[in-house]
Amino acid sequence: MAAPRVPAAPRGGADVWAGLFWLAVSLGVVWAGRDLGIGEVAAPGSGFLLFWAGLMMSGFSLAILWTAVTAGGPGLAALWAGARWQKVVLTVASLAAYAALLDRLGFLLATIPLMLVLLRGIDPVRWRIALPVAALSTVGLWWVLKRLLLIQLPAGAFGIG
């Protein structure tokens, strides 16, 4: 009796998804170029280069997709195997939260907590090192930029900084 057929693993999963993403972007660029006006060869319009660049990008995306499908490659999950992806997510989330709060809280009040999160939350540094590093680096940089170089930094709703 023949062994039951095992469905083949998806080939080149990561490259297929990346190729599809870039193909969609490329087609978007082609569309945007056409929308802006390609013009004529003697009088190229605003969308001339966008249109042709988009077409070339589509070609390269299709080549990447073709290679991914025919030659295979690692799946998406394999790219993060054994990686500490949680640290990456935490860092990105902290940075996004920081950007959202920077104008509201001001440079000093937003930056010290960010530094503490990065120092303590990723690969924990002892508090007796984390606290002075976070405070001194932020205040030191603020002083150099604001007082020495006269560069404007956000003071936030509380006017601190």
Place this chain on the structure above:
Amino acid sequence: MESLANVALGFEAALQPVNLLACFVGVFIGTLVGVLPGIGPVSAMSLLLPITLTGSPATGIIMMAGIYYGSMYGGSTTSILVNIPGEAASVVTCLDGHQMAKQGRAGPALGIAALGSFVAGTFALVALMLVAPTLAGWAVAFGPADYFSLMVLALTVLTFLTQGSMPKALLMAGVGAVLGLIGLDSITAQPRLTFDRLELYDGIGLVPVVMGLFGIAEILHNLERPLARDIVQARLTQLWPGRADWKASAGPMARGTLLGFFLGILPGGGAVIASFASYALEKRLSPHPERFGRGAIEGVAGPEAANNAAAGGAFIPLMTLGIPPNVVMALLLGAFVIHGLQPGPLLMTQNPALFWAIIVSMYLGNIMLLVLNLPLVGLWAQLLRVPYNVLFPLIVLLSIVGVYCSSNNVFDVYVMIGFGILGYLMRKTGYEPAPLVLAFVLGPLLENNLRKALILSQGDLSTFVSRPISAVCLAFAALLLIAPLLPSLRRKRDAVALDESA
């Protein structure tokens, strides 16, 4: 006589206290950046770009240039002592430099790296002084079609030499060019890809793009796995190489200098390629190639000389043609443009004091680097003991501040985070950021010259092949595009393909 008068003019400007200080700060930060793994010259230069805006154009550009060639010097320290290259051009120095350190010869390895760098850097500057005026004279005759084809060649060479798949590198160049076109059309003032966001009408800033793709992406990548460091703990004594070391290094140093200088001039080339090419050349020429990788001083002297000579040579296309041959020079072009200057053939005649001040300051910077690198190497080695979990939040902080200061707008911080995530995912899936950044800078110039060439020729496409310079550039670019399809040439490309992103 005119050259001497120009050099005197350059000395007069470069020796002004503020410019000397800028040069010192630049080479000091550059060495620091080169020493510390996880932050490369591209990140450091974009970080400090906003700060250089507070001074005169000469002061700002002198500091930026100092960071670049300073990092080339500093990068060798980490390669030799820790086996982690501080920047990409020092990757090859790890092979023999770290082996020498393990054998108790860290001092001569660091010494020959610093001295080789000095000799090569000095040669490159003298050659730059001699070659630049002649090349700038020729460049005045370049038309839009020539400039367009030269930029196509620069992008093609870079994509050819980039690690991994060529379609991916070409795609990244396309993405970079498109991103560079965001904002108002320079001819019709029509908004392009702005999505009705006012912040995008001036285009995306170079600083957030570079900080995201190189700085933040590098940090996210490093956080995935703990960085292992194999620091050589032995005390550093006897930095000056002995007679036998000098004898063994003189030839590789001279060959590395010449090779590096010419590879640095080529569009798309750079310090990384030069260091690998020099290593391969020395190994091939050596009567004992088996010693390479086991602590051969020739394997340190040649590549270190080559990467510094290339760093000097790379200024030639930027200063004479206004075309950056690599990402670092693209950033420097950004600095010129922000200061309201356009590097190119006319810079030397319209602003000779600035041009020659930059050149002379590079020479002074080389002397400062020698002073910094030899006596302070112990201090740099101590810096390597700062743990990465303390270092990376500081790099993040500097990145945020650098990006915010470049525009005084939180929008750019979001752009940096976005490009950080994109850069991280690009690394994961094998897409190199270097072609994207170079095309991002060249995109608007490329479009402008293409449209001018087509309008001037009334739509006659043969203008690109009837002009000799343009025809040669396009033919060479076409050859490089076809090359990966031929198995023998593909193997050669794989052998020289490099990661320029660090």
